[in-house]
Amino acid sequence: MSYNTPNISLPKFTYYKADNLTDALSLLKQYNGNARVLAGGIELFKQMRQRLIVPEHIIDIKGIEELRKIDVTDRGIEIGPAVTAVELQKSQIIRDKCPPLFKAAAFMGDRILQNSVTIGGNLTSGLPCTEGVPALMSMDSVLEVRSAERSRILPVSDLVLNIRKTTLNSDEIITKIIVPYNGGLSGGYLKLLNASEMAVANVAVALFSAKRKLRMAIGAVSVKPYYFDESTLGWKWNEPIEENIRVALNAIGSTIQPMAYNRVASAEYRGEIAKVLAARALKELFRGA
């Protein structure tokens, strides 16, 4: 079933509007296994209409103030999971300090959807085409994840297991997204859509110039994004950029295993486009360097 499938009605559920995190977590614990968190609702209600999931209890977290903030702290940039794609694009902090995410937010559905789509929901959807995971992976981001009893830190790179499957437990909420850098980071985000506006590949790059760290994440080519650093890209800081890009493209080509989903793109085409976008992203990143 696609996004264009005519809507069928939602199954019955009880709606709770959580005023604070403690209430949300205790409701999730109380109805564990039979409750879902509601953020923008775009993916959640789609899955419910399709009867892929039929939770009896829906816990709305959008009104929880602490989940809607973007702050600079001693941990880096902290982003609340209920921040929307439009709010990411309007934030000067995200624009200045998290360029891959700033650019990726403009691709999170169309402009109307972007008013609803939240970064937490985008990450948790576990869809190969979504932008949040590769953009945040390229900045070595981690998630603060909480249940009523415990709190843990989960690297974004360990979040997605498979399509619509994540490593979150059913009683857990992402309560913060932490980008562990406060400035000194440049980066980009490129994406190619096919004629039906389906993602063929997306590429996020980040450069931490002071620490000589280069990161890349390639999404949409497989069920979860691929992560590269200067070692897996074969990057050598004393080599010319053109030579480094040549070596990096070879490394990417021999690492990624693009999925064959011919309604969107063949595996070969996805693989080629991933390399074209990677080359372009690296050239733009090092332009003038």
Ligand SMILES: Cc1cc2nc3c(=O)[nH]c(=O)nc-3n(C[C@H](O)[C@H](O)[C@H](O)COP(=O)(O)OP(=O)(O)OC[C@H]3O[C@@H](n4cnc5c(N)ncnc54)[C@H](O)[C@@H]3O)c2cc1C
């Ligand atoms: C036509 C269309 C095209 C789209 N194109 C793109 C695209 O190109 N790129 C892109 O990135 N996105 C795209 N999207 C949006 C994307 O597919 C997801 O629907 C969206 O990101 C989900 O965000 P949401 O806030 O609505 O999440 P919801 O639907 O509210 O939640 C999604 C899932 O995450 C869980 N969840 C939400 N927040 C949390 C949290 N804090 N902690 C734990 N679990 C949580 C929910 O319980 C649910 O299981 C598109 C959507 C549509 C309809």
